[in-house]
Amino acid sequence: MFLKTLFSVVLVSMTMAAAAQEVGQSTSTPGPAPLGSTATITVIPGGQEDRRVPVKEKISSPEVPIRDYPMRPFSKAGVAVKISTMGAGFDVATPLTRTLNLRGSAMFFTFGHDFTTDGIPYNASLDFKGGAVNVDWFPFHGGFHVSPGVYFLKSDLGGTLLVPAGQTFTLNDVDYTSSGVDPIHGNGSLVFPHTVGPSLTVGWGNILPRSGKHWSVPFEIGAAYFGKPSVTLNLAGVACQGVNCSSVATDPDTQKNVKAEQNTLNDDLKALQTYPIVSIGVSYQF
Known part of the structure; x- marks a missing residue:
């Protein structure tokens, strides 16, 4: 009887831990996308059914014009x-x-x-x-x-x-x-x-x-x-x-x-x- 009760407690604990881990993964916030990649933002309103709304944004580095670059002495003519x-x-x-x-x-x-x-x-x-x-x-x-x-x-x-x-x-x-x-x-x-x-x-x-x-x-x-x-x-x-x-x-x-x-x-x-x-x-x- 004691063994049966102990087995039931361990089983319930493992089930609750697995459920908590699944909830933590679903509510995690994605990190920033690397420069130059396409980022997807997931919106999860609290207390409602998950609604994933993909928003794509292209992140690119600005172009730097080349002007007035330095010259070494006598390097050109x-x-x-x-x-x-x-x-x-x-x-x-x-x-x-x-x-x-x-x-x-x-x-x-x-x-x-x-x-x-x-x-x-x-x-x-x-x-x-x-x-x-x-x-x-x-x-x-x-x-x-x-x-x-x-x-x-x-x-x-x-x-x-x-x-x-x-x-x-x-x-x-x-x-x-x-x-x-x-x-x-x-x-x-x-x-x-x-x-x-x-x-x-x-x-x-x-x-x-x-x-x-x-x-x-x-x-x-x-x-x-x-x-x-x-x-x-x-x-x-x-x-x-x-x-x-x-x-x-x-x-x-x-x-x-x-x-x-x-x-x-x-x-x-x-x-x-x-x-x-x-x-x-x-x-x-x-």
């Missing part, structure tokens, strides 16, 4: 072809830091132009070769940049002049007539006092875009300083005032007027001591 007030040329650039580029430039310019001033016709020509080294600083991590640098200039600006016989011309507000025996002729030249000068430009566009793009359109504006240029005039021939004719090279009064005309031209060139720089081009990053 870019080339630009451009046109500027200093001629046609090209730039080559390489990064120094995230916000700095080192850039070298070469420019070539040849130009011819005929003009007349004070009745004297000039046939002028300009042969210009130059180069530059700049550091491009991008303070806002975009296309805007400030670029201090150094420009190198090698120029040959000169011209010839010929006043046709019988034509009137002016030197220092004094009128002359070119002689038919030996018409006025000569040459002139323009020289910058310095072949190396500091420069400062600002611009938009990066030859080495930090976004990883290959193409860009750089634009730049600023100035370089080479000092005040000077003009030299050399005249020959015979100039007449009425019936009085004399050689330009030997007559003191005429030579004085030639020097005064030369000084007037030099005063007009003061603005060129700060040479304007405007350029635009197309660049490619390798």
Whole structure:
């Protein structure tokens, strides 16, 4: 009798434990779903029959855009072809830091132009070769940049002049007539006092875009300083005032007027001591 009672108690205890374990499993709350998986949420209202309502939600990680990534010094190179007030040329650039580029430039310019001033016709020509080294600083991590640098200039600006016989011309507000025996002729030249000068430009566009793009359109504006240029005039021939004719090279009064005309031209060139720089081009990053 005692054994039968003990067996009944053990059986009832095991049955209750199994039932409690089943209830605990049905009321457990599922843990959070791993990132990138599909989660199922089960809703069990208390005190009512279980009603499972699946709710699916896609969890994904946000995309992080790639922009302004760092660059190791000299790890890349870019080339630009451009046109500027200093001629046609090209730039080559390489990064120094995230916000700095080192850039070298070469420019070539040849130009011819005929003009007349004070009745004297000039046939002028300009042969210009130059180069530059700049550091491009991008303070806002975009296309805007400030670029201090150094420009190198090698120029040959000169011209010839010929006043046709019988034509009137002016030197220092004094009128002359070119002689038919030996018409006025000569040459002139323009020289910058310095072949190396500091420069400062600002611009938009990066030859080495930090976004990883290959193409860009750089634009730049600023100035370089080479000092005040000077003009030299050399005249020959015979100039007449009425019936009085004399050689330009030997007559003191005429030579004085030639020097005064030369000084007037030099005063007009003061603005060129700060040479304007405007350029635009197309660049490619390798």
